[in-house]
Amino acid sequence: MRNPPESINHLLDTLTNNPSSPSLRIHFPTETVSSPGQHLSTTTSATPPSFSVSASALHNLKFPNNDLSPVSSHTSDPDDDTNKSSTSTKNEDQSDINPLTIPRFLITTLDLDPPFPSFPVLGPILHGMQADLALSTSFTGEDDIDTDKQFIPLERDTRFNLGEDDIGEVARYMGPSPPGWSEPHRYVCLMWQQPEGVTGDKIREEMGWGGARDGKIGAWERVRFDQGGFEERFGLGEVVAGNYFVC
Numbered sequence: 114m115r116n117p118p119e120s121i122n123h124l125l126d127t128l129t130n131n132p133s134s135p136s137l138r139i140h141f142p143t144e145t146v147s148s149p150g151q152h153l154s155t156t157t158s159a160t161p162p163s164f165s166v167s168a169s170a171l172h173n174l175k176f177p178n179n180d181l182s183p184v185s186s187h188t189s190d191p192d193d194d195t196n197k198s199s200t201s202t203k204n205e206d207q208s209d210i211n212p213l214t215i216p217r218f219l220i221t222t223l224d225l226d227p228p229f230p231s232f233p234v235l236g237p238i239l240h241g242m243q244a245d246l247a248l249s250t251s252f253t254g255e256d257d258i259d260t261d262k263q264f265i266p267l268e269r270d271t272r273f274n275l276g277e278d279d280i281g282e283v284a285r286y287m288g289p290s291p292p293g294w295s296e297p298h299r300y301v302c303l304m305w306q307q308p309e310g311v312t313g314d315k316i317r318e319e320m321g322w323g324g325a326r327d328g329k330i331g332a333w334e335r336v337r338f339d340q341g342g343f344e345e346r347f348g349l350g351e352v353v354a355g356n357y358f359v360c
Contacts, residue, residue: 115236115237115337115338115339115340115341116135116341117237117340117341118340118341118344119341120303120341120344120352121223121225121237121301121340122342123352124277124303124352124355124357125301125357126330127224128149128150128356129149129356130356132148132149132150133148133149134167135147135149135167135355135356136166136167136170136353136355136356137164137165137166137170137171137302137304137354137355137356138164138165138166138169138208139162139164139302139356139358140155140162140164140165140266140277141158141160141162142159142160142346143157144157145356146356146357149356150299150357150358150359151322151358151359152359152360153226153289153340153358153359154299154319154358154360155288155289155290155291155360158288158289158300158302158358158360159236159288160202160224160286160288161239161282161286162265162286163266163267163268164220164243164246164266164267164302164304165264165266165267165268166248166265166304166353166354167217167263167264167265167343167354168263168264168265169263171248171265171353172355174216174306174353187193187224188340194329198332202241203281205251205314208254208263215247216247216307217244217245217246217247217306217307217308217312218244218246218248218251218267218305218306218307218353219243219244219246219283219304219305219306219311219316219349220241220242220243220244220246220249220267220302220304220305221242221340222239222240222242222286222296222301222302222304222338223236223237223238223239223240223243223265223297223300223301223303223338224238224240224289224291224300225237225298225299225300225301226245226291226296226298226299227291227296227298227336228246228291228295228348229292229296229300230293230296230297230298230355231254233335235337235338236337237337237338237340238335238336238337239284239330239334239335239338240286240287240288240289240300240335241250241282241284241285241286241287242283242284243282243283244283244307244311244312244313244316244318245269245312245313246267246268246269247267247268247269247309248265248266248267248270248275249265249266249267267304271288282328283313283316283317283328284328284330284335285327285328285329286320286328287335289360291360292330295358297328297360298359298360299357299359300357300359300360301355301356301357302355302356303352303354303355303359304352304353304354304355305349305350305352305353306350306353307348307349308350309350311347311348311349316347319346319347320334320336320343343350
């Protein structure tokens with residue numbers, strides 16, 4: 114395997130030292146990865162996941178104003194009159210916000226251990242990449258996939274018309290398929306705030322993955338994915354949140 118970048122090493126160390134408080138939850142249709150190293154079957158993890166992020170992981174991020182920040186609604190006192198007043202003016206204030214200033218997020222999913230954990234010469238393999246994700250502001254915690262109000266779902270931002278750079282899967286998700294005789298592989302998901310000017314379209318263009326929005330990339334572009342070089346190329350900075358499962 115390529116030498117893992119500091120982002121992966123730091124995340125794994127953090128999850129090892131604090132296994133009870135992962136900052137990212139990974140949602141599949143029949144199971145949610147809420148603990149690092151949770152074991153999933155290939156069937157359970159075959160479809161593209163969705164994600165929710167801990168509100169505490171977002172405390173260093175800058176939002177255009179407090180009314181548009183779902184973080185405040187997940188960390189403040191629901192009986193606070195100030196919070197109620199702020200919420201009541203949200204719709205009025207949204208019209209004054211440039212949608213491209215709303216924080217958007219990028220998540221990559223990587224297999225760290227192919228073909229075998231003891232000999233990961235093909236790793237990491239890029240299993241999926243989603244970009245232009247936004248924090249849900251409509252989440253109530255009642256009817257959503259994640260009922261813990263300290264975790265905020267991520268979704269494609271449909272509140273604004275983002276035009277040509279609003280795409281979902283930059284690299285189409287590929288479900289885990291480790292060799293049958295292999296020990297379980299680690300599949301790690303890392304989340305960054307997208308720097309200004311970085312969009313899903315820009316990533317596909319600069320990576321030479323074509324202009325089509327179907328998320329298709331070649332197998333050899335996934336194998337031994339240069340995650341460190343990718344982060345440097347797009348100026349991704351520190352990981353905002355992450356988690357991993359084994360399969």
